[in-house]
Amino acid sequence: MNFEDIEQVAVLGAGNMGHGIAEVAALAGYDVTMRDIKEEFVEDGYENIEWSLGKLAENGQISEEEADEVLHRIEPLVDFEAAVAEADVVIEAVPERMDVKKDVYAELEEYAPDEAIVATNTSSLSITELSEVTERPEQFCGMHFFNPPVRMALVEVIRGEHTSDETLDAVEELAEAFDKSPVRVRKDSPGFIVNRVLVPQMNEACWLVHDDVATVAEVDSTTKFDMGLPMGAFELGDQVGHDVTLHVLEYLHEVLGDAYEPCPLLEETVESEKLGKKTGEGFYDYENGGVDIPADAGRDDVEARLLAVMANEVGKLVQDDVAPVGDIDEAMMLGAGYPEGPGKRADAYGLDDLIETLESAREETGAARYEVSDGLRNAAEEGGFYGGAEEGETVSFEQIEVEVDGAVGHITLDRPARMNTITVQMIDEIDAALDQFDADDDVRAVILEGGGDRAFSAGFDAASAAPGSGLEASEMSRKGQQVFGRLEEVGMPVVAAVDGYCLGGGMELATAADMRIASEGAQFGQPEHNLGLLPGWGGTQRLKHVVGEGRAKEIIFTARNDYDPETMADYGFVNEVLGPDEFDDRKWELARDLAAGPPIAQKLTKRAMLAGRDDTDAGLEYEASAFGHLFTTDDVWEGLAAFQQDREPEFEGK
Numbered sequence: 098m099n100f101e102d103i104e105q106v107a108v109l110g111a112g113n114m115g116h117g118i119a120e121v122a123a124l125a126g127y128d129v130t131m132r133d134i135k136e137e138f139v140e141d142g143y144e145n146i147e148w149s150l151g152k153l154a155e156n157g158q159i160s161e162e163e164a165d166e167v168l169h170r171i172e173p174l175v176d177f178e179a180a181v182a183e184a185d186v187v188i189e190a191v192p193e194r195m196d197v198k199k200d201v202y203a204e205l206e207e208y209a210p211d212e213a214i215v216a217t218n219t220s221s222l223s224i225t226e227l228s229e230v231t232e233r234p235e236q237f238c239g240m241h242f243f244n245p246p247v248r249m250a251l252v253e254v255i256r257g258e259h260t261s262d263e264t265l266d267a268v269e270e271l272a273e274a275f276d277k278s279p280v281r282v283r284k285d286s287p288g289f290i291v292n293r294v295l296v297p298q299m300n301e302a303c304w305l306v307h308d309d310v311a312t313v314a315e316v317d318s319t320t321k322f323d324m325g326l327p328m329g330a331f332e333l334g335d336q337v338g339h340d341v342t343l344h345v346l347e348y349l350h351e352v353l354g355d356a357y358e359p360c361p362l363l364e365e366t367v368e369s370e371k372l373g374k375k376t377g378e379g380f381y382d383y384e385n386g387g388v389d390i391p392a393d394a395g396r397d398d399v400e401a402r403l404l405a406v407m408a409n410e411v412g413k414l415v416q417d418d419v420a421p422v423g424d425i426d427e428a429m430m431l432g433a434g435y436p437e438g439p440g441k442r443a444d445a446y447g448l449d450d451l452i453e454t455l456e457s458a459r460e461e462t463g464a465a466r467y468e469v470s471d472g473l474r475n476a477a478e479e480g481g482f483y484g485g486a487e488e489g490e491t492v493s494f495e496q497i498e499v500e501v502d503g504a505v506g507h508i509t510l511d512r513p514a515r516m517n518t519i520t521v522q523m524i525d526e527i528d529a530a531l532d533q534f535d536a537d538d539d540v541r542a543v544i545l546e547g548g549g550d551r552a553f554s555a556g557f558d559a560a561s562a563a564p565g566s567g568l569e570a571s572e573m574s575r576k577g578q579q580v581f582g583r584l585e586e587v588g589m590p591v592v593a594a595v596d597g598y599c600l601g602g603g604m605e606l607a608t609a610a611d612m613r614i615a616s617e618g619a620q621f622g623q624p625e626h627n628l629g630l631l632p633g634w635g636g637t638q639r640l641k642h643v644v645g646e647g648r649a650k651e652i653i654f655t656a657r658n659d660y661d662p663e664t665m666a667d668y669g670f671v672n673e674v675l676g677p678d679e680f681d682d683r684k685w686e687l688a689r690d691l692a693a694g695p696p697i698a699q700k701l702t703k704r705a706m707l708a709g710r711d712d713t714d715a716g717l718e719y720e721a722s723a724f725g726h727l728f729t730t731d732d733v734w735e736g737l738a739a740f741q742q743d744r745e746p747e748f749e750g751k
């Protein structure tokens with residue numbers, strides 16, 4: 098079955114995941130059948146879809162008419178034969194029990210067309226083992242969605258031992274057609290990627306508390322405020338459900354051995370039915386105040402331990418060729434909301450230090466979970482998961498220039514003869530420059546500009562090798578989205594100083610900066626529609642947050658390349674328009690002013706704004722906690738003292 102031939106999707110199971118997957122498939126325009134064993138289950142699933150589509154319409158993401166059309170594309174059924182008889186792809190999302198799945202596959206073989214692909218949404222069972230229950234193991238793979246499927250971008254597409262390339266390609270393209278970001282899991286390995294990293298981390302959080310090394314408050318404060326993860330470890334566990342975590346962990350333990358021994362604290366929590374939010378109580382009591390994480394209780398040793406455990410898992414996944422580190426990082430960012438992948442984060446922390454943390458924990462406890470993996474050791478020998486530069490060694494750049502001037506990191510796109518057009522190499526170099534600035538405590542603001550006097554950047558380099566396939570183009574899009582997104586994530590203010598053309602991908606790069614100043618000669622636009630493309634480096638998403646959706650659509654749909662800076666200032670895109678004599682001085686003045694600001698408050702402000710972008714309540718919660726955290730820093734006392742003494746504050750980021 099090729100992707101192009103897929104018209105009808107059958108989803109087996111109308112529970113939480115099943116109905117969400119059915120909704121996603123119908124939103125993508127597919128005819129969908131959704132089947133469960135009882136009328137009431139199917140009805141519940143259908144009503145949930147109706148509610149969710151209503152929400153999408155309410156938020157303006159789809160129109161009322163589209164919501165109706167999508168709903169009508171879904172046929173809720175109990176009759177198995179009717180559900181799968183015409184299906185091109187069957188996505189199975191029934192309970193995680195081998196016996197249940199076996200029964201379902203037996204029926205499926207009776208009624209589904211021979212050529213149909215079967216994908217399982219299992220999060221914990223072996224794809225190979227499941228495929229062997231069917232009569233089509235080569236047309237079988239994993240398609241693991243995250244909860245709720247309508248909102249979570251990641252889909253892990255998992256190869257079983259017998260899966261054909263054709264099946265994997267088709268399912269990967271189907272996930273893309275569902276508007277998801279597939280990450281390929283090359284081997285059927287327990288927990289795949291996200292659960293394999295996340296669940297041991299949750300287990301370790303429990304061990305830290307169980308062994309009296311730290312309290313729940315200290316662990317959650319460390320994860321949320323020091324590590325910048327979207328939730329505290331226990332807060333996340335409560336959200337996911339501790340029974341679910343324990344179930345995956347038991348499977349890891351059974352297949353992979355003692356390194357995954359479940360912590361008794363987790364087992365006791367499940368035994369006492371404190372499963373988390375869904376039962377009203379987990380590590381937090383949701384009927385009495387809910388989550389309450391102090392912003393100032395973080396501990397360096399807790400961070401080291403959790404990061405070391407994660408890095409160890411990344412090492413095992415890379416060593417076993419389950420996925421390359423870039424894919425692991427992408428999966429963790431998309432599937433677990435990590436601001437930065439664990440591989441990259443571990444590199445920045447220092448793999449040798451993490452190995453030392455594991456070795457001393459192993460010596461103290463004798464526990465198998467601290468045994469350093471070969472993958473982690475090899476990565477450390479190679480200078481990092483990303484083969485990072487040794488200390489003191491300078492990274493060499495060909496397409497950008499990177500300098501540090503006082504407290505300002507300065508990136509110049511350096512292809513003036515080619516209008517500073519952006520290549521994949523340039524994106525990688527920007528990524529590396531941000532790594533360099535991130536690791537340098539002295540760098541407290543960034544200027545980004547174009548070399549020469551004709552362009553900030555005229556966008557994607559359309560003259561260099563075009564992507565060879567749709568898949569390659571999607572990969573390139575994702576890479577740009579992710580690296581440009583780092584401008585939003587780095588903990589310091591970023592200024593784009595725009596002179597000349599700022600078009601297409603160049604404008605998407607500038608959009609990801611925190612502020613934009615422009616010379617009077619600047620010219621802006623998203624001309625991608627002229628090329629039959631769309632802005633693929635974040636432009637369909639980030640621009641609307643700066644100028645509002647109406648203006649963003651105007652800029653993208655008109656595809657003009659001549660928006661002047663005054664108009665862009667009216668639209669709220671450009672912060673200042675400057676004459677040719679002022680432009681250079683002003684960019685440095687602004688960057689130096691920003692670099693003198695309070696680093697922790699600046700970092701937390703960026704994170705709070707990002708956390709609240711799609712979820713104001715989450716952003717407000719982050720803001721309140723961050724506000725509390727700032728009162729524990731030296732910077733706030735320096736700021737207050739300087740105010741009293743009528744002098745300029747000297748913030749140290751402490």
Ligand SMILES: C/C=C/C(=O)SCCNC(=O)CCNC(=O)[C@H](O)C(C)(C)COP(=O)(O)OP(=O)(O)OC[C@H]1O[C@@H](n2cnc3c(N)ncnc32)[C@H](O)[C@@H]1OP(=O)(O)O
Pocket residue numbers: 514515516518555556557558559560561577598600601602603624625628630631632633634658
């Ligand atoms: C995901 C991201 C997607 C994207 O970014 S898609 C690309 C979006 N960008 C564009 O569509 C802009 C395309 N370029 C233009 O429209 C024009 O150019 C300008 C308005 C920027 C400048 O026009 P003028 O002043 O007449 O100069 P010139 O002779 O057209 O350009 C100078 C040299 O620069 C090359 N160039 C300009 N833009 C690109 C580009 N985007 N990719 C590759 N090369 C580009 C040209 O071809 C030429 O080169 P030579 O001197 O060898 O003839």
